[in-house]
Amino acid sequence: MFDSLTFKLQYRSSHDNLFEHFYKPCLNNAIKYDRASGYFTSESLKLLAEGLDVFLFNGGQIRIVANPNLSQEDIEAIEKGHAARESVIERRLLKEIELSYKTIEDDTLNVLSWLIYRGQLDIKIAFTTNGSIYHEKFGIFTDQNNNSIAFSGSANETYNGLSQNFEKIDVYSNKQDKHRIDNAIVDFEKLWANETNELKVINLPETIRKKMIEYKSSVPPLALKNKELEANERRIEPRKYQKEAINSWKTAGYKGILEMATGTGKTITSLLAAKDFNETVKTCVTVIVVPFQHLVNQWEKDINFILGTDVVKCMGSQSSWINKAKEMVQEYNLGLIDQFVVVTTYKTATSSHFKNLFRKLNNSAMLITDECHYITFKGFKDFPFEKFKARLGLSATPDRWWDEEGTSYMKKSIGEVVYEYTLDQAISNEKLTKYDYYPHLVEFNESEMLEYNKITQQIINHLNKDDIDTKEKLEGLFRKRSNLINKARNKIKVFLQDFKTEDLDKISHTLVYCAPGDIEMIVKSISDLGVKVSKFNSDVNNKDREKLLTMFEQAQIQVLVAIKCLDEGVDVPATKTAYFLASTSNPRELVQRRGRILRNHKGKSFAVIHDYIVLPIGLTYDDFYKIAVKELPRFSEFNDSAINTTQNKIEMSKVLEDYNLTHLMYKKPWDVYKETKELYDNDSIK
Structure with missing residues (x-):
């Protein structure tokens, strides 16, 4: 915790080692690191990796916003209209990764790949809208008690910037600095949300993200075998009531509803059921339907962790997802891929395009409906339920209020309630x-x-x-x-x-x-x-x-x-x-x-x-x-x-x-x- 540390107001290369004296103690006591940096190269993690062990042990999360480090040739190509800015940035980042891959001899790039895969490292790219260079440098470390330390100065998030250049940073860690720390947090959140005037901040291009993940080994590096991840891996094993729920669903012929109190882990239970079914049938498409768009991203994190398979998000405008979904269904039907997951909303699931696409499945499929009381006859009367051998509904209150016909149709489509876990049971078992x-x-x-x-x-x-x-x-x-x-x-x-x-x-x-x-x-x-x-x-x-x-x-x-x-x-x-x-x-x-x-x-x-x-x-x-x-x-x-x-x-x-x-x-x-x-x-x- 930061309460146990004492920081100087300023660190300068003339008499301080920036990494040893400031960065490493912060990383050892933080669970969150937000960084806005003039330039970022993956090579910088060669140095940072020395301090990441404890940080990762604490389940640390890193968010970095950085300049893509464009060359003069890149800038001229953009200014003359010879190339789109986004494509130039993508090409430059790809070159940076390939360069790092060739020059880093240790396990750093593997660590980087696993961090991104695990969702512990997220990178966004910033560039100005007025032709100048994005060059600000500040950061925030946060510990488990939500205490934060902010810093600003000349050091970039690069190997040279942290270890070799002559640099200076100012540190804000005391109570009297709270307004500066709060300002830094607000500035970073605005930066991350692309709400800073004269700047555009974009997500790391998907091609780059996939390329970086390609470099991960089949087994996580030792640096990632931390206490938090080991605890998570243990949690993959179902708890007693989750086993009971899954077994009841299997006994009912892989159809039915889990009526479980809100907050008792219906999402995790359903994904553990999907994992069990996928391992049984070997090839499977899992379609998950949720009420709202923001839930799609919440589910994606748990899917990545428990199922570890490709996820296609179908929501919003049809053009944003239809081609990717079609491609995955075709490859699955041809036997080119064994498993993938689709997460969508009820609004999209009831569209004719979605229904028609999943009528074409010719192999095993599983349907998970979160808050299954949203299933109505009007929206789902021609939904291809028959394509889904396994169907699992989730709801704390599956029966529809003053709509017994709707309740009957929903249960006919998904199955009856096969397991119940009440609020009193959850409180008694300390789950709530x-x-x-x-x-x-x-x-x-x-x-x-x-x-x-x-x-x-x-x-x-x-x-x-x-x-x-x-x-x-x-x-x-x-x-x-x-x-x-x-x-x-x-x-x-x-x-x-x-x-x-x-x-x-x-x-x-x-x-x-x-x-x-x-x-x-x-x-x-x-x-x-x-x-x-x-x-x-x-x-x-x-x-x-x-x-x-x-x-x-x-x-x-x-x-x-x-x-x-x-x-x-x-x-x-x-x-x-x-x-x-x-x-x-x-x-x-x-x-x-x-x-x-x-x-x-x-x-x-x-x-x-x-x-x-x-x-x-x-x-x-x-x-x-x-x-x-x-x-x-x-x-x-x-x-x-x-x-x-x-x-x-x-x-x-x-x-x-x-x-x-x-x-x-x-x-x-x-x-x-x-x-x-x-x-x-x-x-x-x-």
Whole structure:
């Protein structure tokens, strides 16, 4: 850790060895190294490799942004329009790699190749848009406690720059330097995201990345046999409950759904199942369908680690993936390749081009559907399920809410639930953290209740009509009525009163879920209290979301305010506290939100959930029951597994006893659903 080190304000070649005195101690105590360098050559790793052992042992990640080191001939070719800048850069980098391959005699290039393959080294290329040379030089080291050290100076990330040239660097490591360190972090993140004025930053060309990976040996070099990777390799062996899940799926004929609590490793379990199936059939295409584009990249990392095979990402515009996918399918059908993985979104999977392409498979295939409740008859009625001998669905809540026909079609296509791993089991087995649950009562006033009853009557008046216009009106009325509860006038007021009682300086890793339309007001109210807060909604693009989540994890942002963007697929395991200001009655939303908050994370022993329950206290029995029957199933769902469940029941019973409704404390969402549906079905029969 950096706390145990003392750094000088400046290191200069006249009396310091830059590598021995500064770089090596930093690498030995860091888990992250971000570097913006004027020039980068792979030869520089010949020196850096001396300090990488401990860095890699700690699971270190390196990100480098560098100038491609173009020759005068290259620059003239670009300026005269004889060649495109990107192609010149690609050619120059290729030459650099080949040069390094010939000149480096030790295992350095192999280490470089494995670092890139493992995802521990990422390189981006920067060039100016005004014809000048990108030549800035600064870097940031970060340790396991998120302490950072920044430096800037004349040294390039080259062998000569680090060992032979006369160089000087300035170091910022003290508390009084925090603003300089923070500035360096912000500058690098903007650089990495290609958001720096007069600069263009591009990913390392895929041809170069593949070329570098070609140089890796079949067995990882000793430098990569670190504690973190060995632990990961041990984790490839399924845990007990994962073995049970996989065996149940195999027994069911390689078809079925794993109903596992959010945060219990459904992704890893499914890939271990795919690994088992691939090893059995030898040749296999694995198609993985996920809800959102950002999840494709999350899955890719785990696929690379567990399956170690080629991945084709099919998402976005058809032109960006169709040719590559066609090529892979053709090569597979011809027997030129044995295995590959396709990761796509539900949107792309339901396109005619995707369906037609995978109808052409003539050998073994496996289908994994993440959050399989997204499978609908409308989107998948002509999907080539028959081409997939193995089908595996994943969901914490596979049954579709108020859509039994949809649930039936989904299970007919994928299989029945073959294994269940509940939240209580996960908490008991320490796969999820324990949590305290605090329900806060919010008064639903008389005028709001009158409006609620008015909308309810409008709904009743439309229920017996069966035309498209009526269905649209009903959907709008149901949303309007639901929003009355979600946006109860007293809710934000009660929340802010509760929030102010916290130690605002120490608040961190906190999520606030609110209703649409309230996010700006809540962000401003929290910001006015001097708390670092950001919204996390559809206004925020994917690139900025990654940045916000990193800042949130590092406690640079204390609070994130969201609507639905964190419901599925976004990992925020650092979260310790959550405030629920808005929820639907759909249990899927409740289960997913709670699961994200209960994920294990270093330094996190338990979590806290604050829930704002709207009740028309003081109004008639009928009015009270109408709202309570919608709000209290959430109380039952959250409270049953909480540490402080008994105290909450005592407090809630004091409110419900006046209405003789204490039994509602024990009814969960699906219990109420079944009772309501039974009443509805009986009314329909009459």
